[in-house]
Amino acid sequence: MCGVIGIAGSAKSAKSGAEYRAAYEAYRGLLTLQHRGQDAAGILSYDDLSKMFYQKRDLGLVAQVFDRDNIENLTGQMAIGHTRYATTGGNSRRDIQPLLTGAPFGLGMVHNGNIVNHKMLAQKLTADLKRQLLTENDLEVLLYYWSHYLLGGRDVHKDSFSFENMQRATEMIFENFRGGYAVIGLVAQSGMVAFRDPHGLRPLVLGRRTEENGETRYCVTSETVALNYLGYDFMRDIRPGELIFIDLDGRLHSADLAESRTPKTPCAFEWIYFSAAESTIEKESVYKVRLRLGTQLGIKARAAIEAGEISPDVVMPVPDTSRSAAIAAADLLGLPYREGLIKNRYVHRSFILNTQEEREDAVHLKLSPIKSEIEGKNILLIDDSVVRGTTSKRIISLLKKNGAKEIVLGVTSPPLRYGCFYGIDFPDPAELVANEKTVEDIADWAGARKFIYLDESDLKIAAAKSSMCMACMNGKYPAGKEDIAAFAAQRKAERLRNSAEKTATAKTEKKGKKERYA
Numbered sequence: 001m002c003g004v005i006g007i008a009g010s011a012k013s014a015k016s017g018a019e020y021r022a023a024y025e026a027y028r029g030l031l032t033l034q035h036r037g038q039d040a041a042g043i044l045s046y047d048d049l050s051k052m053f054y055q056k057r058d059l060g061l062v063a064q065v066f067d068r069d070n071i072e073n074l075t076g077q078m079a080i081g082h083t084r085y086a087t088t089g090g091n092s093r094r095d096i097q098p099l100l101t102g103a104p105f106g107l108g109m110v111h112n113g114n115i116v117n118h119k120m121l122a123q124k125l126t127a128d129l130k131r132q133l134l135t136e137n138d139l140e141v142l143l144y145y146w147s148h149y150l151l152g153g154r155d156v157h158k159d160s161f162s163f164e165n166m167q168r169a170t171e172m173i174f175e176n177f178r179g180g181y182a183v184i185g186l187v188a189q190s191g192m193v194a195f196r197d198p199h200g201l202r203p204l205v206l207g208r209r210t211e212e213n214g215e216t217r218y219c220v221t222s223e224t225v226a227l228n229y230l231g232y233d234f235m236r237d238i239r240p241g242e243l244i245f246i247d248l249d250g251r252l253h254s255a256d257l258a259e260s261r262t263p264k265t266p267c268a269f270e271w272i273y274f275s276a277a278e279s280t281i282e283k284e285s286v287y288k289v290r291l292r293l294g295t296q297l298g299i300k301a302r303a304a305i306e307a308g309e310i311s312p313d314v315v316m317p318v319p320d321t322s323r324s325a326a327i328a329a330a331d332l333l334g335l336p337y338r339e340g341l342i343k344n345r346y347v348h349r350s351f352i353l354n355t356q357e358e359r360e361d362a363v364h365l366k367l368s369p370i371k372s373e374i375e376g377k378n379i380l381l382i383d384d385s386v387v388r389g390t391t392s393k394r395i396i397s398l399l400k401k402n403g404a405k406e407i408v409l410g411v412t413s414p415p416l417r418y419g420c421f422y423g424i425d426f427p428d429p430a431e432l433v434a435n436e437k438t439v440e441d442i443a444d445w446a447g448a449r450k451f452i453y454l455d456e457s458d459l460k461i462a463a464a465k466s467s468m469c470m471a472c473m474n475g476k477y478p479a480g481k482e483d484i485a486a487f488a489a490q491r492k493a494e495r496l497r498n499s500a501e502k503t504a505t506a507k508t509e510k511k512g513k514k515e516r517y518a
């Protein structure tokens with residue numbers, strides 16, 4: 001999961017080299033997308049006056065990577081930006097996006113997602129086209145193939161960048177690249193492109209703003225939260241399989257390239273967990289869907305109460321994502337809603353930290369109990385998902401240490417049993433607690449009275465969608481199963497390597513400290 005943004009205005013209205021507004025807007029937009037990736041951040045701008053790209057990218061949070069000086073250097077009327085959550089490749093500097101090439105023409109790209117068959121495509125790229133890859137990032141393969149398809153085997157000429165050629169290039173990508181991907185690119189001397197895989201697995205939205213001088217500016221981004229913050233009017237979701245192009249005169253072109261029979265399957269987890277509550281995905285408010293998830297969970301809890309299995313006194317969220325679901329469940333059950341855990345905002349989200357050690361530290365640091373709301377209570381605790389189960393176990397233990405009598409955990413998703421290969425770095429399926437144990441065993445192991453999960457039909461009702469990707473819950477991968485085994489093995493190897501590298505770095509740092517303090 002990553003956050004992407006692209007800003008494009010007309011080249012005519014761009015002032016001399018001091019114009020850096022597109023990059024500044026990309027920076028501000030990235031701040032609102034920080035929850036989608038915290039490993040690294042980058043912005044690339046294109047200045048049609050100087051015919052130059054300008055770039056800044058580094059490991060760290062958006063606010064750590066950028067300052068006023070480096071943003072002012074990113075001139076140009078177009079810019080793309082990225083917040084990285086490392087999936088393919090590792091967490092090294094060379095894999096940070098945007099990625100850029102100067103030949104056979106200037107092209108920079110960012111993406112959110114995973115290309116499942118990118119290793120095979122990378123081999124073909126180096127063997128057949130003799131391109132030298134400089135990163136392990138799957139986007140680099142897509143970037144080179146898109147430029148290759150655009151030229152159609154010819155040298156760059158004046159018609160290379162026609163919208164027809166871009167459609168052909170993007171159709172070829174859709175034909176050959178399997179997985180989930182939302183892509184934004186800057187094409188030198190041409191404009192900004194954006195496209196979304198034919199299944200629409202990862203989100204991408206389009207916004208428009210009319211300036212005082214009459215110029216229209218466009219913003220393409222992962223979530224509407226960025227559009228709202230930057231003052232763009234939401235136009236629509238970019239459709240699965242749609243190509244958007246904004247030329248240097250600020251004109252918008254679009255084409256639907258996916259075959260109509262391709263099922264549209266946006267990721268259910270965007271509503272459950274990933275997206276900001278204030279965003280709207282596929283016409284459904286994330287906040288409202290989370291309320292409805294809470295209502296569905298409330299219905300299941302009510303059945304358990306009526307059957308005499310549980311008797312909660314209060315409903316309590318695991319902050320922050322589950323708050324709206326807990327409010328709705330409490331409403332349905334006629335029980336008080338209470339906040340018994342307060343989140344330290346300065347600790348990263350535990351699920352998207354990279355190593356088990358980091359995740360366990362994060363759980364320990366990030367939640368503080370309010371004893372007065374916990375002591376002596378039977379608590380219906382609401383969480384959005386249970387991955388390895390270690391976080392749930394620790395939270396339940398924390399509540400018990402603070403005097404909770406009994407805890408029932410309500411989960412606003414079905415059990416997670418399969419890997420995600422479309423941009424979310426779920427662990428090896430062998431590490432998912434729902435694969436190891438029955439629901440009753442999970443509750444026993446975690447110290448809870450009972451676990452209540454939603455099922456797939458609850459998700460469909462809550463998101464008002466008949467078709468969604470729920471592959472991590474049901475193993476039905478919309479983009480096909482071929483390549484999945486190879487991709488899973490590759491990710492496992494990368495995870496082991498990253499973890500070993502991190503442990504080695506931590507050991508070196510620890511040793512350094514000991515030596516300094518000796």
Ligand code: SF4
Nearest residue numbers: 267268420469471472
């Ligand atoms: S497998 Fe799960 S997390 Fe991945 S895209 Fe599908 S629903 Fe989303």
